[in-house]
Amino acid sequence: xxxxxxxxxxxxxxxxxxxxxxxxxxxxxxxxxxxxxxxxxxxxxxxxxxxxxxxxxxxxxxxxxxxxxxxxxxxxxxxxxxxxxxxxxxxxxxxxxxxxxxxxxxxxxxxxxxxxxxxxxxxxxxxxxxxxxxxxxxxxxxxxxxxxxxxxxxxxxxxxxxxxxxxxxxxxxxxxxxxxxxxxxxxxxxxxxxxxxxxxxxxxxxxxxxxxxxxxxxxxxxxxxxxxxxxxxxxxxxxxxxxxxxxxxxxxxxxxxxxxxxxxxxxxxxxxxxxxxxxxxxxxxxxxxxxxxxxxxxxxxxxxxxxxxxxxxxxxxxxxxxxxxxxxxxxxxxxxxxxxxxxxxxxxxxxxxxxxxxxxxxxxxxxxxxxxxxxxxxxxxxxxxxxxxxxxxxxxxxxxxxxxxxxxxxxxxxxxxxxxxxxxxxxxxxxxxxxxxxxxxxxxxxxxxxxxxxxxxxxxxxxxxxxxxxxxxxxxxxxxxxxxxxxxxxxxxxxxxxxxxxxxxxxxxxxxxxxxxxxxxxxxxxxxxxxxxxxxxxxxxxxxxxxxxxxxxxxxxxxxx
Amino acid sequence: xxxxxxxxxxxxxxxxxxxxxxxxxxxxxxxxxxxxxxxxxxxxxxxxxxxxxxxxxxxxxxxxxxxxxxxxxxxxxxxxxxxxxxxxxxxxxxxxxxxxxxxxxxxxxxxxxxxxxxxxxxxxxxxxxxxxxxxxxxxxxxxxxxxxxxxxxxxxxxxxxxxxxxxxxxxxxxxxxxxxxxxxxxxxxxxxxxxxxxxxxxxxxxxxxxxxxxxxxxxxxxxxxxxxxxxxxxxxxxxxxxxxxxxxxxxxxxxxxxxxxxxxxxxxxxxxxxxxxxxxxxxxxxxxxxxxxxxxxxxxxxxxxxxxxxxxxxxxxxxxxxxxxxxxxxxxxxxxxxxxxxxxxxxxxxxxxxxxxxxxxxxxxxxxxxxxxxxxxxxxxxxxxx
Numbered sequence: 001x002x003x004x005x006x007x008x009x010x011x012x013x014x015x016x017x018x019x020x021x022x023x024x025x026x027x028x029x030x031x032x033x034x035x036x037x038x039x040x041x042x043x044x045x046x047x048x049x050x051x052x053x054x055x056x057x058x059x060x061x062x063x064x065x066x067x068x069x070x071x072x073x074x075x076x077x078x079x080x081x082x083x084x085x086x087x088x089x090x091x092x093x094x095x096x097x098x099x100x101x102x103x104x105x106x107x108x109x110x111x112x113x114x115x116x117x118x119x120x121x122x123x124x125x126x127x128x129x130x131x132x133x134x135x136x137x138x139x140x141x142x143x144x145x146x147x148x149x150x151x152x153x154x155x156x157x158x159x160x161x162x163x164x165x166x167x168x169x170x171x172x173x174x175x176x177x178x179x180x181x182x183x184x185x186x187x188x189x190x191x192x193x194x195x196x197x198x199x200x201x202x203x204x205x206x207x208x209x210x211x212x213x214x215x216x217x218x219x220x221x222x223x224x225x226x227x228x229x230x231x232x233x234x235x236x237x238x239x240x241x242x243x244x245x246x247x248x249x250x251x252x253x254x255x256x257x258x259x260x261x262x263x264x265x266x267x268x269x270x271x272x273x274x275x276x277x278x279x280x281x282x283x284x285x286x287x288x289x290x291x292x293x294x295x296x297x298x299x300x301x302x303x304x305x306x307x308x309x310x311x312x313x314x315x316x317x318x319x320x321x322x323x324x325x326x327x328x329x330x331x332x333x334x335x336x337x338x339x340x341x342x343x344x345x346x347x348x349x350x351x352x353x354x355x356x357x358x359x360x361x362x363x364x365x366x367x368x369x370x371x372x373x374x375x376x377x378x379x380x381x382x383x384x385x386x387x388x389x390x391x392x393x394x395x396x397x398x399x400x401x402x403x404x405x406x407x408x409x410x411x412x413x414x415x416x417x418x419x420x421x422x423x424x425x426x427x428x429x430x431x432x433x434x435x436x437x438x439x440x441x442x443x444x445x446x447x448x449x450x451x452x453x454x455x456x457x458x459x460x461x462x463x464x465x466x467x468x469x470x471x472x473x474x475x476x477x478x479x480x481x482x483x484x485x486x487x488x489x490x491x492x493x494x495x496x497x498x499x500x501x502x503x504x505x506x507x508x509x510x511x512x513x514x515x516x517x518x519x520x521x522x523x524x525x526x527x528x529x530x531x532x533x534x535x536x537x538x539x540x541x542x543x544x545x546x547x548x549x550x551x552x553x554x555x556x557x558x559x560x561x
Numbered sequence: 562x563x564x565x566x567x568x569x570x571x572x573x574x575x576x577x578x579x580x581x582x583x584x585x586x587x588x589x590x591x592x593x594x595x596x597x598x599x600x601x602x603x604x605x606x607x608x609x610x611x612x613x614x615x616x617x618x619x620x621x622x623x624x625x626x627x628x629x630x631x632x633x634x635x636x637x638x639x640x641x642x643x644x645x646x647x648x649x650x651x652x653x654x655x656x657x658x659x660x661x662x663x664x665x666x667x668x669x670x671x672x673x674x675x676x677x678x679x680x681x682x683x684x685x686x687x688x689x690x691x692x693x694x695x696x697x698x699x700x701x702x703x704x705x706x707x708x709x710x711x712x713x714x715x716x717x718x719x720x721x722x723x724x725x726x727x728x729x730x731x732x733x734x735x736x737x738x739x740x741x742x743x744x745x746x747x748x749x750x751x752x753x754x755x756x757x758x759x760x761x762x763x764x765x766x767x768x769x770x771x772x773x774x775x776x777x778x779x780x781x782x783x784x785x786x787x788x789x790x791x792x793x794x795x796x797x798x799x800x801x802x803x804x805x806x807x808x809x810x811x812x813x814x815x816x817x818x819x820x821x822x823x824x825x826x827x828x829x830x831x832x833x834x835x836x837x838x839x840x841x842x843x844x845x846x847x848x849x850x851x852x853x854x855x856x857x858x859x860x861x862x863x864x865x866x867x868x869x870x871x872x873x874x875x876x877x878x879x880x881x882x883x884x885x886x887x888x889x890x891x892x893x894x895x896x897x898x899x900x901x902x903x904x905x906x907x908x909x910x911x912x913x914x915x916x917x918x919x920x921x922x923x924x925x926x927x928x929x930x931x932x933x934x935x936x937x938x939x940x941x942x943x944x945x946x947x
Contacts, residue, residue: 094603098602103601104609110613118621122627125631357701453702454695455700456813460822464820498601517573521565524570528943
């Protein structure tokens with residue numbers, strides 16, 4: 001061994017210390033960088049040449065700059081983080097729904113429905129009182145407004161999920177593309193034997209994989225060239241040389257009964273057009289919120305509105321109002337959804353059209369053949385009262401007229417129109433009948449007549465609908481839930497669902513925090529450690545420099561001989 | 562946990578813990594400020610079910626209370642009306658007994674008759690008592706007075722011939738049209754004795770009247786005059802008590818408890834007798850008839866009829882009183898239940914302040930501690946000492 005080679009040894013020592021201090025600097029600089037993995041210079045003694053007495057070595061060699069990271073923890077995080085993303089999206093959605101129903105409080109359906117029923121009771125107490133009638137109408141309008149506003153909010157919320165989904169898919173596509181690009185970069189940078197060349201690129205890619213895993217449930221592994229392959233539910237998302245792109249499309253399926261199902265949104269691969277159904281992650285949750293969760297509550301709300309309309313109308317249309325007529329509907333019969341529910345035009349026009357008094361019993365169906373069949377063409381009207389003075393107040397829906405064995409159609413522009421109260425049937429298209437053609441009329445009418453302005457038992461019967469089970473029939477077809485119970489049970493369901501989502505979120509967050517902490521404990525930068533290292537490498541550098549000066553003086557000694 | 566602890570681990574933990582504590586503090590603060598334990602369904606889904614049911618119950622019971630109050634006000638009016646009514650019955654019966662006394666002369670009986678007439682007017686007014694604009698004895702037809710003390714008139718022309726002399730003739734009130742009768746006018750009945758006048762004729766001599774059923778019988782002594790008058794017409798004028806032809810018997814109900822309804826009104830038929838009964842008016846008319854025509858048999862007959870009417874009215878008052886009692890009991894029970902329900906609701910929904918405040922203070926010190934320790938833990942690195 002020569003002194004010159006000792007100089008070389010010292011130089012390499014200085015170079016190694018320099019490199020190490022640079023890495024330390026990099027670590028310190030990135031102490032707060034998300035996803036940064038601490039690096040360490042791996043050194044080994046260069047002992048290529050053997051001396052006569054044994055190996056002295058040729059100084060130090062930098063083998064690699066290692067990334068200190070536990071990739072198994074990353075895998076575990078990837079498994080959990082999708083569930084957390086799903087739970088978070090569900091929780092946020094249900095928080096919104098809870099807010100819409102505003103329970104428990106004085107602004108929710110519970111309160112408004114209670115006021116509505118109570119208004120009917122007050123009307124039953126004072127049937128001829130205009131103020132009580134006004135109160136019934138106002139309280140009903142508050143209920144319908146509440147229906148509209150909640151239904152509208154639900155619809156808007158559902159629509160906005162579409163936009164969220166769209167932007168998520170865009171982000172997802174971007175991530176997959178970027179990961180694929182990084183794969184290529186890492187593979188080329190680390191080609192040959194330069195392990196560790198792409199350390200920072202790897203950090204970046206790990207971060208992206210993690211983001212991806214939060215959106216879709218994925219599995220991934222790294223091949224020998226350092227490229228990750230990402231799969232989900234058996235489909236390839238990012239392969240060694242490719243990355244797929246996803247797209248959204250809306251579809252509606254043909255149901256067994258021939259009708260079309262509501263439009264739902266699905267994901268598919270952009271190139272193969274194959275449907276892709278994520279099983280977890282934020283994407284699944286957004287799709288569920290949009291196509292399962294919100295529609296479920298929309299359905300509940302519609303059922304509530306429909307039952308209210310149908311049941312109140314059924315009673316109301318049978319009753320007498322202050323204008324002494326029957327057959328008036330309280331709610332508009334054509335609107336049975338939460339979105340559309342409204343009062344009928346006659347009630348909006350005049351509160352005296354609110355029926356509080358019961359009509360008489362409905363008779364059994366009567367069946368008769370008008371004498372002379374179809375009236376003479378000059379007067380195409382049948383007055384039932386001419387046949388029997390009792391035949392007025394025909395119960396709507398009970399009338400059926402057959403002409404030569406064929407059912408006639410009711411309605412303007414069809415075969416006949418009816419004044420149910422007066423009991424007149426006005427034939428429209430009467431030119432087609434021969435005078436005296438046989439008509440078969442079946443109807444039910446009321447007996448008893450107008451019971452008086454002070455009778456409110458119909459209003460009472462409507463108020464008592466509150467206590468009547470109207471929903472959720474048991475196997476025998478008997479309803480088991482009142483409107484109140486139905487409503488509170490779905491609000492309760494909402495509460496339970498949110499509680500579950502929240503607790504899943506908390507559990508998963510805790511797990512991930514634990515895993516993150518473990519990863520930080522391996523991969524995180526410890527400033528104290530870096531400081532110590534800095535001093536260590538500084539000393540090492542100084543020592544090598546000192547060594548050169550010693551060799552230098554030795555060479556001096558030698559050259560001055 | 563491995564032994565290597567890094568800077569970012571500590572900062573993340575410190576941040577997480579501070580945040581967690583702050584969230585808890587916020588939640589406690591919100592519930593303290595609002596006084597509510599449950600702000601959203603997910604705070605306690607099971608309690609929310611009970612809470613909504615209880616809210617409905619409280620609202621319903623409140624309504625029952627209003628129904629009961631409303632019913633009781635009506636019943637109190639009925640009660641006091643019947644009280645007066647029964648006093649009038651007592652007085653009328655006394656007058657009947659007094660007038661039936663054979664020592665009374667015709668003149669005196671006329672004077673007694675005037676007193677009784679005032680009582681009758683008062684009774685009709687009682688029967689037409691209204692409460693909040695509704696006639697209380699009118700069943701469902703609360704907007705129309707059940708009885709009317711109305712003047713009636715008729716001009717007899719073709720009804721009266723030689724052949725009809727000596728047979729009762731139905732009196733029709735031609736000032737009222739009624740399409741349901743053959744004559745097209747209202748059949749008069751319950752005509753008040755003393756108000757009846759036939760121009761040019763004298764009661765007792767020329768004709769007699771069945772005041773209860775509204776029939777006049779001309780007697781032979783007046784025949785000559787009658788046949789003379791037949792062409793020109795004979796004018797009848799009178800007052801009669803007309804029962805409204807609408808249904809006065811509808812029973813009005815109030816819901817006083819879940820599914821339990823109670824009749825709150827008392828109908829005209831309950832107090833005065835229905836169309837087929839021997840009515841109070843019949844009794845009073847019979848009494849007036851006796852007093853007016855100086856017939857003690859009629860007065861004695863009226864005593865029995867008044868007795869029947871009095872008992873009917875007393876019965877109606879007793880029934881009304883019993884219903885009021887029942888309403889009182891129900892009301893009392895509903896009040897107790899409201900108190901219970903409200904307490905239950907409060908237990909479910911409201912914050913237990915003592916507990917919440919102590920928790921809040923505890924949480925505050927935990928938060929404080931997490932801030933202090935956090936601040937210490939992230940303060941120093943080795944760099945400070947180099």
